[in-house]
Amino acid sequence: MGKFWTLLNFLHSAAGPVVMLLYPLYASVVAIESPSKLDDEQWLAYWILYSFLTLVEIVLQPLLEWKPIWIPIWYDVKLLVVAWLVLPQFRGAAFLYERFVREHIKKNGLLKEQHRQSPNGKGKHKFVNFFVPKKGEHEAY
Numbered sequence: 026m027g028k029f030w031t032l033l034n035f036l037h038s039a040a041g042p043v044v045m046l047l048y049p050l051y052a053s054v055v056a057i058e059s060p061s062k063l064d065d066e067q068w069l070a071y072w073i074l075y076s077f078l079t080l081v082e083i084v085l086q087p088l089l090e091w092k093p094i095w096i097p098i099w100y101d102v103k104l105l106v107v108a109w110l111v112l113p114q115f116r117g118a119a120f121l122y123e124r125f126v127r128e129h130i131k132k133n134g135l136l137k138e139q140h141r142q143s144p145n146g147k148g149k150h151k152f153v154n155f156f157v158p159k160k161g162e163h164e165a166y
Contacts, residue, residue, distance in 0.1 A: 040104060041100065041103075041104055044104060044107055044108050044111060045075065045104075045107045045111075048111060049068065049071055049072070049075070049111055052064075052068055052111075052113075053068040053071075053072070056068045066119055066122075067113075067116055067118055067119045068118075070118040070119050070121070070122035070123075070126070071110055071111060071118035073118075073122065073126065074110060074118050074121055074122065074126070075107065075110070075118075078103070078106075078107070082103075
């Protein structure tokens with residue numbers, strides 16, 4: 026019985042990194058290489074939501090570990106939520122982004138500010154032009 030519990034404990038510990046990081050990393054690379062934009066949206070939304078969840082967890086860590094409020098199944102709940110975000114059958118990340126994040130961004134005008142900074146449309150390329158030289162600048166290569 027001891028070996029079974031050891032195996033079960035190992036699988037439980039490995040499930041988090043596999044579901045939360047390894048599979049999404051692999052799927053993100055596949056999405057970048059595919060011509061479809063639908064999978065790009067799913068994985069960009071996943072990384073936005075996963076980053077937000079991680080930040081909230083870091084901020085609330087003292088509260089999550091405080092004995093009177095301690096939630097013993099927090100890791101399992103987080104694993105289930107992230108599995109819902111990740112699994113292609115549910116497309117949870119894209120759903121949450123479309124339903125809540127995009128609405129919040131539009132309502133607060135966070136996207137409009139980018140357009141104000143570059144009214145002629147050239148400003149959005151400044152960052153790229155900083156790193157990617159124009160033709161003829163590096164003729165030595």
